[in-house]
Amino acid sequence: MSGPFSLGIDYGTLSVRTVVVDMTDGREVSSAVYEYPHGVMDRVLPDGTPLPDGFALAHPQDYLDGLTDTVRRALAASGVNGGEIIGIGVDATSASLIPLDENLAPLCLDQRYACHPHSYIKLWKHHGAEHQAKMLRQTALERGEDWLSLCGGDIRCESLLPKIVETAQEDPEVYDAAAVFVEIGDWLVSHLTGKPVRSLQMAGSNCFYHLEKGYPSEEFLKAAFPHLPPVTRKMTGTLVPVGSSAGGLAPEVAEALGLPAGIPVSAPHIDAHTAALGCGASQEGDLTAVLGTSACYLLNSASPNGAPGIYSTFWEANAPGWYGLEGGQSAVGDGLAWFVEQCVPAAVTREAAERGLSVHTLLTEKAAGLAPGESGLLALDWWNGVRSPLMDPTLRGVVVGLSLHTRPEELYRAFLDAICFGARRIIDCCETAGHPVKRIFAAGGIAAKNPLMMQLLADICGRPVRVCASAQTCALGSAILGASAARSGTFSQLIGQMASPVVSIYQPQPEAVKVYEDLYRQYLDLSEFLCRPQSPLRQISSLKKDCL
Structure with a gap:
């Protein structure tokens, strides 16, 4: 046994896996996998509420349960003491949207919204927002929005903005109740740290965020949908670049995971993108x-x-x-x-x-x-x-x-x-x-x-x-992010060392x-x-x- 160690937590479409990785050489000491009980919900909600064609939802409780389960089992299998974990990295499927209340809790876990499809996680493969994507695309072309070239000259219905607009138009009750709309990676890191966090790279890759100009303007959104309530005010949170720390592990979460409080947690990253780091x-x-x-x-x-x-x-x-x-x-x-x-x-x-x-x-x-x-x-x-x-x-x-x-x-x-x-x-x-x-x-x-x-x-x-x-490789890439958040070396050095x-x-x-x-x-x-x-x-x- 060498060390120190980092945790890589990789949230996929159907399961979450956690690996314990030796930061000196990238050796994967142990791992654990948790299959989501609800899987992908594309026909009905848990209470039997039917879903429209094109919907692909997930249940956030699966993600929370999987976090506790895999971290505890991976640690037990590794023989590593929790105190030897000095960094935690997290990745998740991208363009997967979840509305949160003012306490950063998923709306669908509130019984008032449990029968509302738009209160659940809209996965990357959710195609319910095609109409909204078409209108945004048409308006962006008409207005000559310069950020459009950075997303291939088009707007796909899988990206976050059409999904937020979809919620505002099809379920105003959920939209009004939501304090923020975030990527699930952002939510999970916010849960781990107790702080509202957004990944800078996720915002740029899936929500048209521009380093100099920010998100698309409310003027643009109003041009596409004149009766749309303000959207960008529900996209707040500190933007943190990949490889940086988003904060320390919150005490109550640390206790549930069997880890010391305060361990640096990385800014969240897109699951596939962490594979590039792991490779x-x-x-x-x-x-x-x-x-x-x-x-x-x-x-x-x-x-x-x-x-x-x-x-x-x-x-x-x-x-x-x-x-x-x-x-x-x-x-x-x-x-x-x-x-x-x-x-x-x-x-x-x-x-x-x-x-x-x-x-x-x-x-x-x-x-x-x-x-x-x-x-x-x-x-x-x-x-x-x-x-x-x-x-x-x-x-x-x-x-x-x-x-x-x-x-x-x-x-x-x-x-x-x-x-x-x-x-x-x-x-x-x-x-x-x-x-x-x-x-x-x-x-x-x-x-x-x-x-x-x-x-x-x-x-x-x-x-x-x-x-x-x-x-x-995705989980390994997240472990590299955790090591970088702990500042045990430069980001580039750690990739060469741990990949x-x-x-x-x-x-x-x-x-x-x-x-x-x-x-x-x-x-x-x-x-x-x-x-x-x-x-x-x-x-x-x-x-x-x-x-x-």
């Missing part, structure tokens, strides 16, 4: 592909300029000393899980059970036996709409080339190809806008579990893909690269045809809306 992707041109339920692609750049279709550009959003660009895909693991749960025949499920494999592992094994393009299928990775570069949540997935002879593993392989084509397109958008990509790192559950997809990513992008040893080493490098295979280059061009052609305003795909989507 050591801290140089200009480093791109981190964080592959989980969705995917984020995080690029370090010397240029402050945005890129069309890349939905945020902000100083030190990914790593110290660089501007950070972020693009993403709305469904990666979610899309593969949908296929396994809804489309796989019983024979495949039986075979997986007989061999003691998961269905994902069996399909991956079978898909790996296929040559590039062998199935004759081409898919678009639009199972939950499109983030980058089209920024359109109404678009839907497509598979071309199906026949009576199509096998499940061929469809699975087509989905994997499509995810990698989407990644390639994001890289192309960055480079076309003058942001070179020099190295690719892959992180997240899929990077650790699916070698086939890593090879496909290398072949389709035509570049080596680096995978780190840690399976918990996970690369254990695998997937090299592009020349023959596969040639085939995939042609398939990628077909992917782009199909995408261009189906995203047009009068395309059959849009007409079908409109028909569904009319029938609801």
Whole structure:
């Protein structure tokens, strides 16, 4: 046992994990995971209140219970004395909004608002604010708002501002009761410290905050929605940069966690972005592909300029000393899980059970036996709409080339190809806008579990893909933030000292690269045809809306 130690607390979409990390070398001493009992609420609230189409909510009590559970279990498993923990770092899914009362408590925990959908956490994948996003986008274009270029020239419904406006318009009672609207990462750190805190990088990445001009003006918001009550007054709180301390651990929380009071707690950070820290992707041109339920692609750049279709550009959003660009895909693991749960025949499920494999592992094994393009299928990775570069949540997935002879593993392989084509397109958008990509790192559950997809990513992008040893790069990145908050070294030094080493490098295979280059061009052609305003795909989507 060495030390000192920091805690990294990583809040994902479906679970929270805490790791105890040795700050001298980044060694992960122990970890604990807590699955949220309520999961993602997209049909009904706990009391049975039905939810509209497009809603994706979470229950804050799951996050509080998971905090206590994982910290205590991780500490017990580590053998580390609580007094040896000198810093705590926190990350959480971004663009996940929660309204709080004047005591910084979630409104939905008050029985008066427990049946109000807008009082719960609106997750990043909540698409209920599409109308508000469209109106804000149209107004920003008409007014020539200069901050629009930093979010790809568009406003996506997943960002915070449309969700706040959605609450104001659809549930004024909740809006009026809310003292502030914050990211869940901000709320969690405020809970830990007892102080109202906002992450500077979260504000810049998801709420259009500008270092010199602040949030979009009330004048702009009034131009979009003339009857909207003041919004920015409910976005108060001290903005703290990543790598800095947001305050000390509050005594009552410290007692519940079994830790000493006063331990420095880092400013919160976006979960995917901490993976870049955990991977050591801290140089200009480093791109981190964080592959989980969705995917984020995080690029370090010397240029402050945005890129069309890349939905945020902000100083030190990914790593110290660089501007950070972020693009993403709305469904990666979610899309593969949908296929396994809804489309796989019983024979495949039986075979997986007989061999003691998961269905994902069996399909991956079978898909790996296929040559590039062998199935004759081409898919678009639009199972939950499109983030980058089209920024359109109404678009839907497509598979071309199906026949009576199509096998499940061929469809699975087509989905994997499509995810990698989407990644390639994001890289192309960055480079076309003058942001070179020099190295690719892959992180997240899929990077650790699916070698086939890593090879496909290398072949389709035509570049080596680096995978780190840690399976918990987000939590490790948060532990680095905790160490930085404790001021045990400079932020950059700690990344070099604690980041996970690369254990695998997937090299592009020349023959596969040639085939995939042609398939990628077909992917782009199909995408261009189906995203047009009068395309059959849009007409079908409109028909569904009319029938609801």
